Structure formats: C-alpha cells, structure tokens
Amino acid sequence: MRTSDEELMMKCRNGDMSAFELLVMRYKDLITNFIYRSISDYHRAEDLAQETFLRVFRSAARYEPKCRFKNWLYLIATNLCRNEIRDRKRRNTAYLDDLIPENEDASYLELMQDVSQLPDEVYEKKERQIIIQQTIDRLPENQRLALLLVSYQNLRYDEIAEVLECSVSAVKSLIHRARQNMKTLLIEVGIGESSHAKV
Amino acid sequence: MLKCENVHPQLSAYVDREMPLWTIRLIQWHLKRCSSCAYEAMRIRQTDKILHQLDSVKTSxxxxxxxxxxxxxxxxxxxxxxxxxxxxxxxxxxxxxxxxxxxxxxxxxxxxxxxxxxxxxxxxLTLYQPRLPLPANDALTLAQTPSEKQALLVEFEIVPINQFSKPHLSSNRRTSPFIPTDQGKEK
The missing domain is CATH 1.20.5 (Single alpha-helices involved in coiled-coils or other helix-helix interfaces)
Known part of the structure; x- marks a missing residue:
C-alpha cells in the first residue's frame, strides 16, 4: 500500500531522511516542471525546486497535517516563483537563458535521435514549443500560475484556491481570463488561429 | 433557459468539469443549441491541447x-x-x-x-500582633476642616467654686464629661 504524503511528512518530522527522499522522488519532476513553466529558466527552476524541498525539510518539525501536503508544497513553490518573477521585473533583467531556450542543443539531439520524425518536423515542433512558452510568459503573474496549475499539474480549483490563497470563484475567473488571453496571444503569434491548427 | 452571457464565463470551469453535475447538464443542453458557445468551448479545449504540446522537463x-x-x-x-x-x-x-x-x-x-x-x-512575625489604634469615630476626629474642629472645641473658664454659677460654653453641640453639671452647682 502506498504511504500517503502526510504520513511520510510525519516520519520526516521525526528525522526519517528516507521518508523525505521518497517525498522528493514523488514530486521533484512535477515541481521542477511547474517552476520551469513559470519562470522559463531550467537551471534556476532546479535551484528553486531544491529550495522548495529544503523549506519543506526545514519546517518539517512544525508540520501539522491540517491541509494536504501537495497543496502546501505547491504553495511554497508558488511563493518562490512569485519572488523570482518580481525580482526579475525589479532588476529588469533579460537573462541570456530567456533568449536561448534551455538545453536547446541537448533537446534537439534527443529529438534528432527519434527517427520516426523528419528533421523539419522536429525543428518545427521545437519552434512551436518555444513560441508557446513565450506566450505563457506574457500572461499576468496570477493568471499564468493558475493556468499552469490547472493545465500541467492537474490541480482542482479548490486546491488552486488554497495554493494561490484566494477564493474558488476568483480561481475560476483567473483561469477563464488566462484562457481567453492565451487564445488571443496564440492567434497573434499564428498558432491556433484556425480550427486546423496542429493539435 | 441559460443565456450566452451567463454560459460564457462558465465554459472554462465546464471544460475542467469543475461544477456540479446538474450545471454541466444545463450547459451541455445549451451547447447543443448555441453554436457560438459550442465554438467557444471548442476553442478552450484547443488552447488546452496546444498547451499540452510542451514537453515536460526532467530534473538532472x-x-x-x-x-x-x-x-x-x-x-x-x-x-x-x-x-x-x-x-x-x-x-x-x-x-x-x-x-x-x-x-x-x-x-x-x-x-x-x-x-x-x-x-x-x-x-x-506570625505571633506578634501590633496594637491597633482605636477607631477614630468621634466628632472631633471626623471633622474635616479646621473651622469645624475649632467649633467643636470647648472653652473653659476657671471660676472659684463659691462663685460657680453657670457653665459657660462656647458651643452647646456636645456634652463633655468635664463640663460642670448642675450637680456641682448644688454643691
């Protein structure tokens, strides 16, 4: 039987490092993906994912299973993402990573190894992914986070409300507006303008 | 019957199935009849599909x-x-x-x-009980102002016993035990 996250966290509170390791194994990819989609910087996303887990580890002694562990974890990650986005805005920094997509060469190599796709198709797919990511980056902070949580992390609206610390109706409105904006922006960049868009 | 302006903001929640079943049924019923709302719902699904084209990253x-x-x-x-x-x-x-x-x-x-x-x-300390002052409840002590106290004071006049006729009091408010009484006069 699978041990629940809350049980693992209680073990971690008692100093069980293997329980913490198991928790990290469960969520590391999800959290890294979420942060990566929010800030579009792979290396920084890994750093922030590590920081998220370290914060969990540090506050393990004070952990009370009042809310779901998953929501708490996403709350920490979301706060870190917000800080990072605001820091970048304040510094008005254009990172080189923002201009050159992460692991571009590596991912191209990986795609090229896939012989089922033609190089042109691979290139087109990659370009498309870059455009989509840039479109996500253009969304306002809260809309972006809400959309990522619902689309990629498959969180329910009430869970997102807990993570974003707002009401469920506010989440509903945020996601609706995010999708509307996303649709408009995708049309602007030439994706999804017709029903024949590659889906 | 549902109106388009009411259905429109609900479409995102409808696509995510984040509403009660009866509301889903109502919106489904509306979408069958309204092509613009059905198209809008289709666009939301399409946008979601586009978002899912992004590859997920793995940690190092x-x-x-x-x-x-x-x-x-x-x-x-x-x-x-x-x-x-x-x-x-x-x-x-x-x-x-x-x-x-x-x-x-x-x-x-x-x-x-x-x-x-x-x-x-x-x-x-437990055994020692200090003698407490007597309760000061006579009129002289209770008098607040000096004029009141003065009024209460009795003036005496030394009179030879044979000439003793009548007590001379400045005030007759109070009868003092030192005031010669009629008994003394008789003597």
Missing part, C-alpha cells in the same frame, strides 16, 4: 544527491545549534558549581543557622 541526475546533501547539512547545523545550547547550559552549570559545592561542604552549618533564623522570624 544530481538533483536528488545534491538536495539530500544539503538537507543533511541542515541537520548537522541544527544539531550543532542544539549542542551549542547544551554547551552554554553546561558552562552555566559549571560556573555555579562552586556554589553547590560550598553549600554541600562548608556552607552547611551557615545554611542551617540561616534557615533557623528565617523560621524564627516567620514565627515571631
């Missing part, structure tokens, strides 16, 4: 070992902090150890004397 191989190393370092720091507190407590204990030692050895007779003195003082 050294993510977990790095993280566990950092977590272990935190544990060590916490332990060091705890041991630092213990060290301070031990130092305090050692600095006050002379007191404990001298109490055990040399200070014992003095401590016995001091405790006996303490007991004696407590007992004497």
């Amino acid at each position: 191989d050294n993510f977990l070992p790095d993280l566990m190393r950092r977590a272990a370092a935190i544990t060590v720091i916490e332990r060091e902090q705890i041991s630092a507190i213990r060290r301070i407590l031990r130092r305090l204990e050692s600095s006050f150890a002379w007191l404990r030692y001298s109490f055990r050895t040399r200070m014992r007779p003095y401590a016995v004397v001091a405790s006996l003195a303490l007991i004696a003082s407590v007992v004497s």
